[in-house]
Amino acid sequence: MSDETKSNEVLRVGVIGARGRMGSQVCQAVDAADDMDLVAAVGGREWLFSLSDAGSQVVVDFTHPDVVMDHIRFCIDQGIHTVVGTSGIGDEQAEQIRHWLALKPEVGVMVVPNFAIGAVLTARFARQAARFFESAEIIERHHAGKIDAPSGTAIATARGIGAARAAAGLGAVPDATTIEAPGARGNLVEGIHVHSVRLPGLVAHQEVVLGSTGETLTIRHDSLHRSSFMPGVLTAVRAIVDRPGLTLGLEQLLGLD
Template sequence: MLGAHGRMGRTVCEAVDAAPDLELVARLDAGDDVASLTSDAVDVAVDFTVPGATEANVHALVDAGIHAVVGTTGWTDESRTSVREHLGRAGGDVGVLLAPNFGLSAVLAMRFAAQAARYFESVEVIELHHPEKVDAPSGTARHTAAAIAAARAEAGLGAAPDATEAGWDARGADVDGVRVHAVRLRGLVAHEEILLGNPGEQLVIRQDSFDRASFMPGVLLGIREVVRRPGLTVGLENVLELG
């Protein structure tokens, strides 16, 4: 575990300890040398460090032949390309999984919404968070709306029907043509609801993240799956079996 003393790191350590098929062999944090890890001792490293450290960590892990599961944010297109090229040069079967979101319910909600989008005339997104959140709408809601918009465009759908003439400030943000509403409420943590409508019917996909523990099933799944997926994988949805 890299970033073992952070809040996510400690939670991951507990989850790995509790998993019968996994063994926690090392806890590193700032100041520790990732290059000291070897593929003899370590199969998979999990990185929840900081944006300034994660990229160097991953390159060191690839050099050592250790698979990596990365939840740290701050990755750019360039840094992803750099890892992809490094993996190509290394030529082995090392896998790296970069996942901005390890919440299974969030990842599945996003994917199902995108799959369903082409079959519905209307769609809107509501995200609900605790009131300390400074940005709106949430990154997850933006991603969801963008994926929905792409699916609708691909299917040749135009804009959803909307006769609004007055009161646009109540109609939410426009993300690629999809309306996204942000609710801030004491007591909530992180939630998303996608509403899809046709004449006489509605499909609602809702996900609730109540606490940090919710990311653990996704992290454990990533650890188990990354060893079977050489190269770079971006997004937890790409290690799910949804056939």
């Protein structure tokens, strides 16, 4: 899109991880948006000052857990708002980000476990349902190229379910397993078992199964193409310039929180 067709109100957006599966899709989505200008597309381990030199107002990061905190720190130091889709941001990392932001109170960082609107709703519905059932487990399925397991989405969903169960006064989920091969019951997150599947042909899928005596409830979301994440990414980019500090997830932007 040429500069002549853009208004003076366009957001100058940079992307880190621009050559990756998600990063390249973000570049296309930003470039196609009338209110955004893709000013920098940087690989995961390339020269970050290209982002500030290009005058980026917002940076979207889809890279690797090993480097994402360095990227966030760089952007905060440069006064650039950051939207983070990279996994690996837990409670400890979030606290560190808040510490950095205290020195730059005008800057915003948004960390989003999953940008698909359906995935956000799945986590919301699972939390609402959790207090009505004796037990819950999560099965998350992703493509074979995904480096982390469980996914950040599944971890966030499990934490939300665990918190909802605790608030409702529910105890541990029933499980009589005493003989277990390593990994047979998946990973335990806040008392919730999370099972990870990695297969070629998949993109991103999550299934929350809740059960009580005589009934089960399954809440499932499927992302069939990476384009499904782009409306959420663009929503976050537009919102972050007016949201200083740390924002976790998209729920507040969708009026769900």
